[in-house]
Amino acid sequence: MLTLVLFNLTNGLILGLFYVLMALGVSLILNLSNVINFAHGNFLALGGYVAYALSPYMGYWLALLVAPLVVGLVGLIVERTMIRRVYARPHVYSLLLTFGLSFILQDFCRMVWGVNGLPLSIPNVLNQPVSNTLFFLTGYRFFLVGVVVVAVAALFAFLGFTRVGTRIRAGTLDLDTVSALGINIGLLRSFNFALGIFLAALAGVLAGGQIGLNPNMGDDLVLPSFIAIIIGGAGSLVGTLVGGIVIGIASAVTAIWWSAGSEVVIYILMVVVLVLRPRGLMGEEGMMT
Amino acid sequence: MSATTISAAPSRTAKPKLHLLIIWAALLTAPAWMGYIGGYDALASRILVFGLAAMGLNLLLGFTGVMSFGHAAYFGLGAYGAGFVLRYWVHSTPLAILCGILLGTVAGVVFGALMMRRTGMYFAMLTIAFGQICYYVAYSWNSVTGGYDGLRGFQRAPLDLGFTVLNIRDNGVLFYYFVLAIFAVCTALMGLLLRSPLGRTMIAIRENPRRARFLGINVERHILISFAISTFFTSVAGALYALLNNFADPTSLYYVISGNIVIMAVMGGMLNFWGPLLGAAIFVTLQDYISSMTVNWMSWIGIIFVAIVLFFPSGVLGFLRRRSASK
Structure with missing residues (x-):
């Protein structure tokens, strides 16, 4: 039982x-x-596939860094050519635009890499089980946690201590x-968009090593x-x-007793938070627009 | 939205209503000419159903200026409500529709009340999230909803009017006219609503929420009312959708359907009362055509979304109006 609980906690x-990388x-x-x-x-899916395409040429380690950069660049192009044109318009347009883009990107991955799942091979070093009794503690999982921690720490350091981050x-x-202070907010938004896409693509490369690649692998995370x-x-990255x-943990722990409820529980959590604390756990008052 | 586009609601003092004549003539004769342009009865019914859903949504989106990206929930609940009655309770079409409406609208009121705690993009996000709750419940509650396969094994019942029985079960054309009758009642109600003080208040909120607040209007409450009314009409459409297909499945609750309903409203022209119907006609027909022509239908649908947003943001009717104004 303890193993089961630990197993689910780790999964959670x-x-x-993954939720954190996406949501940030x-x-x-x-x-x-x-x-x-x-x-x-x-x-996210595109990130995984680009890493899949690049790793035969540059190896896994470099692809882990280059793939998110490439996809971040794609994001930058998408922002410069399309997204920025709807900033000044009512909300409905940006939703419809990114909704349409998601269809196109998903179909693109399907056309290029096929409907069936592909494995993203990871270096053998990462595949060893670390513990004999707790089989689920593979090296890859520790690596995954490490990469995410480093990425998130780097992001917060960047936002906290650099000039662009402060902006x-x-x-x-x-x-x-x-x-009004003379900062080019068009450029700032483009960079910020690319940064967000970079994080998604990084999550895609990491997820690819864990569960393999398929064209709609990111859908369940959105x-x-x-x-x-x-x-x-609202407004709080922390x-x-x-x-x-x-x-993540709530849904994995629920899965121990009620496997169908693992998705429902996060929505229940949301409703509870909305009722008890409408602004969210760390949201600023008045930051809801 | 600028003040120059005020009130696209039908008004009493409007010019001769030629467009109304054309719309109703086209709808009434649709089964006669659908076949010639490659359509069929069920397609005509589907256009009406989605047209009604999109017009319902548009009360909120176009006339109150509030975004919902989760109307599939109320559409789907309408469908499941109707399905439950026919599958588990009585073989009665009117009762099925009533229960579908009830389920969808009650959910709309409850969810709406919870969502009113946030505004703007966070509100839009919540509408999606609440929609997904319904999707997951329908998806995982296998014993009642049929899970992934959907609720099957029911058929719409013939309509017993007392003096005669309309066999809408086996006669597709007759069912189309049944849908059209309900559609007519619903559009009449919407038209009356938009002329009423409540409708005017909704438009005032769309034009300038802050000014509306200064005038003493309780903006949140009116948005909630508008939200509830729009879920009502969308759930009517959902109930009809279940009757049309003789099944209800989780896809009808999925957020992709929400996106489709929104694009229909925008595509036709959301500042126009009839815009969403036109949008539904175009979108449903295109979808039907594209999905039968190519495996890459997703790209095409995506391209339609992007093209509408970037090049025709005010929809077909808005585009035509601007062209005629610039001549």
């Missing part, structure tokens, strides 16, 4: 980390550009003032990442971080 933590990207884009990126899960945080609070943001609270881990 891993799942939560969605949250960055939402906070600064006020756009909900439906296509985020498809950028992004300031823009989240009051974009008009940031613009909605939970929205929930993570709602639970965490909240998003907490929200992601909480729903």
Whole structure:
């Protein structure tokens, strides 16, 4: 029983980390550009596939870094050519736009790499079980946790201590003032969008090594990442971080007793938070627009 | 939305209503000419059903200016409600429709009340999330909803009017006219609503929520009312959808359907009362055509979404109006 609980807790933590990477990207884009990126899960899948395509040439380790950069660039192009044109329009347009993009990206992956799942091979070093009794503690899982921790720490350090990061945080609070201070917010938003896509693609490479690649691998992560943001609270990246881990663990722990409930439980959590604390766990009062 | 586009609601002082004549003539004669342009009865019924859903959504989206990306939930609940009655309770079409409406609208009121705690993009996000709750419940509650396969094993019942029995079960054309009758009643109600003080208040909120608040209007409450009314009409459409297909499946609750309903409203022109119907006609026909022509239908649907947003944001009717205005 203890093994089972530990097994599910580990799964939950891993799942939560994927939610976190996804949700942080969605949250960055939402906070600064006020756009909900439906296509985020498809950028995740694209990240995995690009790593699959690149790793025969440059090896896994380099592909782990280069694939997210390539997909981030794709994100940048998408933002410059399409997304930025709907910033000034009512919400419905950006939703429809990213919704359409998600269809196109998913079909693109399907056309290029096929409907059937593909394995993303990982170096043997990472595949060894670390413990004999707890079979599920593979080296890859420790590696995965490590990469996510480093990535999240780097993101927070970047936002906290660099000039561009400070501008992004300031823009989240009051974009008009940031613009009035002479900062090119168009460029800032483009960079921020690419940064969010980078995180999604990184999650895609990591997920590919864990569960393999398929064209709609990111779909199941998009909605939970929205929930993570709602639970965490508007405008708070720390909240998003907490929200992601909480729903990941909650859904895995629920799966011990009630396997069909693993998805339902995160929605129940959302409703509870909405009723008891409408602004979310760490949301700022008045930051709900 | 600018103040120059005020009130596209039908008003009493409007010019001769030629467009109304054309719309109703086309709808009434549809079964006669659908076949010639490659359509069929069920396609005509489907256009009406989605047209009704999109017009219902548009009360919220186009006339109150509030975004919902989760109307598939109320559409699907309408479908399941109707299905439950026919499958588990009585063989009665009117009762099925009533229960479908009840299920969808009650969910709309409850969810709406919970969602009103957030605004803007977070509200849109919540509408999606609440929609997915319904999807997952329908998907996992196998014993009642039939799970992934959907609720099957029921058929719409012939309509007993007392003096005669309309066999809408076996006669597709007759069923089309049955759907059209309900559609007519619903559009009449929507038209009346938009002329009423409540409808005017909704439009005032769309044009300028802050000014509406200064005028003493309780904006949140009116948005909730508008939300509830729009879920009502969408669930009517959902109930009809279950009757049309003789099954209800989880896909009808999925957020992709929400997206489709929204694009129909936008595609036709969401500032126009009849825009969503036109959008539904175009989208449903295109979808039917594309999915039979190519395996890459997803790309095509995606391209339609992107093209509408980037090039025709005010929809077909908005585009035509602007062209005629610039001449």
